Amino acid sequence: MDVSFLFGQFLGGLTTAMFLFLIASGLSLVFGVMRVLNFAHGSFYMIGAYLAWQAMQWLEPTLHRFWLAALVAALGVALLGAVIERVLLRHLYGREELYQLLFTYALVLILGDAAKAIWGTQQLSVSRPPLLAGGLDILGTTLPTYNLFIMLIGPAIAVAAWLLLTRSNAGRLVRAAALDREMLGALGANVGAIYTGMFVVSSFLAGLAGALVTPIQSIVPGMDVEIIVEAFIVVVIGGLGSFWGTFWGSVIYGQVLSFGILVFPSFSIFSVFALMAVILIVRPWGLFGRPIR
Amino acid sequence: MSRCRILAAACLAACLAPFAAGAESTIKIGFPMPLSGPAAVYGAPVTKGAEMAVQEINAHGGVLGHKLELLERDSKASADEAVRLARELIIKDNVDFLVGTLTSAEAPAVSTIAKENRIVFIAPTSKSVQLTSPKNLHPYLFRLASNTDIEGHSAASIIAGWKEVKRVAIIAPDYAYGRDAVAAFIGYLKKARPDIQIVDQQWPKLGQSDFTPFITAQMGTHPDAIFCDVYGGDFVTFAKQAGPLGYFKAVNNRLVDGGEVGTTDEAQALGADYPYGIWSDAYDPVIWAGDEPPEHKAFIEHLKAFTHEKYGSGWAIMGYSAIVALTDAIKKANSTDSDKVSKSLLGLTFDTPVGKRTFNAKTHETEMGEFWGQMVKGEHYPFAIISNPKYLAVGPFTD
Missing domain, CATH: 3.40.50.2300 (Response regulator)
Known part of the structure; x- marks a missing residue:
């Protein structure tokens, strides 16, 4: 095994990781602040992918239409998230977690059927944006430019979210809401608006992830459920509710998958599940999470 | 008051409708197929093909003087759901035959139900060799598809x-x-x-x-x-x-x-x-660059008109041919009794848009390529x- 091969495998794992982080970040944010385990996050991601495809059909074939389509998709899903949070989800905050879970699971079914009714069952596809269609040769392996772009956008989102949460006034309120919702309300802050804002940001991220994934994946019914399982694994590894945990959880997932298939080629998914099982036993709150008292 | 009466009459008519339809007895074919979820990509066109065959055959007067009726059910590509639907179709809807299932998970599961109830079951797309392995094969199971x-x-x-x-x-x-x-x-x-x-x-x-x-x-x-x-x-x-x-x-x-x-x-x-x-x-190249058989050309033209699609799907042929094969077997048996039809399917040669296929009497498969x-x-x-x-x-x- 030469170095360039191992490096290629490392890059492959990193690509997987950053794609997963795009989707898992929003899931983690909503859980961290609102304590809502949003099953429908994968559905938002799927709707984002379909919307991006739809926007591509409507827009004139210009050089930059993909980016515009991605923005349209992300904003569309953010709007959908806002409506769902304002009209439906907010009634469930005081309830037991089981009700919230059932509610978001119902959303999965409804959005899945809605997508099927609108876009049919055909697999759809979007081509790479022309600017990022090529590849780079690094140390003897090819790195597609689009993969490089995804590798950069993952950390960019992580840093931006971290800055927002730690350095801005809104971020301070959000962190306060995560710690003690009632106390913050008593102090006069508009907790409802903070929650809506968080849900919208999370939906936006899901929509964006769905749109950005279209150049390298097929858009099919069922992509929602497929991705949510992987996103949950990442979030569990990193620690529920820990944002950086989700980031490192993705990186670990990608590398374990990537090098795991070299060790156990016949059981590709085994290594990732094994890792999750070990973490759940040894450190049930995840690598970066805090034990819940 | 009169509105109430119209409503009541409508309700009565709605209640009686199933009996009215039942009077003209049809040959019922239960058709469990994934129509939602990722597998619907295939399930939907296979179903379209079957619908088209039923429409064609009924337009020519049906089989043995009866019209065919396709009872479509969404199996969601799940073995459990397909089994539940197959049971329901047999017990509640009194279907005469089962055609359908898409995956190698659903087909073997439905096959056991067909065996229990002694009802002919034709699997149009499931490919795993396990479906028809000697220990799983029974007189009522037939595979149209190729195999692994x-x-x-x-x-x-x-x-x-x-x-x-x-x-x-x-x-x-x-x-x-x-x-x-x-x-x-x-x-x-x-x-x-x-x-x-x-x-x-x-x-x-x-x-x-x-x-x-x-x-x-x-x-x-x-x-x-x-x-x-x-x-x-x-x-x-x-x-x-x-x-x-x-x-x-x-x-x-x-x-x-x-x-x-x-x-x-x-x-x-x-x-x-x-x-x-x-x-x-x-199974069907659809667009045939080379010597296209004329039956295939006619089939695709009809399919495009039937589905309102520009090109047509390469999967419709499987649903279509399964219904054609079953119809030929019913004609040959001169009966809708599954015991007789299952016998007439053995060694039956039937036409498909891409040539003749035959059910091997020993393996119950067309062994098509x-x-x-x-x-x-x-x-x-x-x-x-x-x-x-x-x-x-x-x-x-x-x-």
Whole structure:
């Protein structure tokens, strides 16, 4: 095994990781602040992918239409998230977690059927944006430019979210809401608006992830459920509710998958599940999470 | 008051409607098929094909003086759901026959229900050899589809013909279908070309969202040719990720995919991103670059009109042919009794738009092959088509 091969495998794992982080970040944010385990996050991601495809059909074939389509998709899903949070989800905050879970699971079914009714069952596809269609040769392996772009956008989102949460006034309120919702309300802050804002940001991220994934994946019914399982694994590894945990959880997932298939080629998914099982036993709150008292 | 009366009359009519329909007795065919979820990509066109056959046959007066009635149910590609539906169709709807199921998970499950209830069951697309293995076969089960042995052998025969190939790699989805086809592929290739070495096997799961690590790992073993069984939406994802990594170029496009990625469905989904130059198969090439049989041309024209689609799907033929075969068997038996029909299906030869097929009396399978060829950029189409589709139904290797 030469170095360039191992490096290629490392890059492959990193690509997987950053794609997963795009989707898992929003899931983690909503859980961290609102304590809502949003099953429908994968559905938002799927709707984002379909919307991006739809926007591509409507827009004139210009050089930059993909980016515009991605923005349209992300904003569309953010709007959908806002409506769902304002009209439906907010009634469930005081309830037991089981009700919230059932509610978001119902959303999965409804959005899945809605997508099927609108876009049919055909697999759809979007081509790479022309600017990022090529590849780079690094140390003897090819790195597609689009993969490089995804590798950069993952950390960019992580840093931006971290800055927002730690350095801005809104971020301070959000962190306060995560710690003690009632106390913050008593102090006069508009907790409802903070929650809506968080849900919208999370939906936006899901929509964006769905749109950005279209150049390298097929858009099919069922992509929602497929991705949510992987996103949950990442979030569990990193620690529920820990944002950086989700980031490192993705990186670990990608590398374990990537090098795991070299060790156990016949059981590709085994290594990732094994890792999750070990973490759940040894450190049930995840690598970066805090034990819940 | 009068409005109330109209409403009451309407209710009464609605209640009586099922009895009225029942009066003109139809031949009922239960049709469990995935119509939602990822498998609906295939389930929907297979169903369309069956609907079209039923419409054609009924337009010609039906069978034995009865109209056919297709009772479609969404199996969601789940074995449990397919079993529940099959039971319900038999007990509640009194169906005469079962046709349907898509995957190698549903078909064996429904097969046991057909056996229990002594009802003829035709599986149009399930490929796993386990369905009709001696311990699972029973008098009422018939398979229209090809099987994983034929697929693996056919793919291996193509690669065996490439003299310069010495190192072959494999990538297939990790479940019954992929495992069975790969076993058949390796068995044939080892005998046909003992000089070839299998250098790598990758087993991504069905619905894998990122194939990149699998692709890079496989490229690291430097194969000359690849047998791939990734199909459907997964193949779209796979091809879009593998192309920019130089995967297809590294093997000079010597990749053979047995998962029907030669269909127009797949080619349309990928458009210009299709890895032109690879080899694949389809039950129905739909767009026939070469000597197109006139029956096929007529079938596709009708299909396009029936579905209002521009090109038509390569899967409709399976639903269509299953209904045609069943109808022929009913005619031959001159009865709708499953015991008689199951006997008349043995050795029955029937017409399909791509030629005659026969149910082997011993295996209960048509043992049909598929149309294989190199995928090229269509001259008049914005997507890939099979060039010179060639019918291959390769049995076990015999020297």
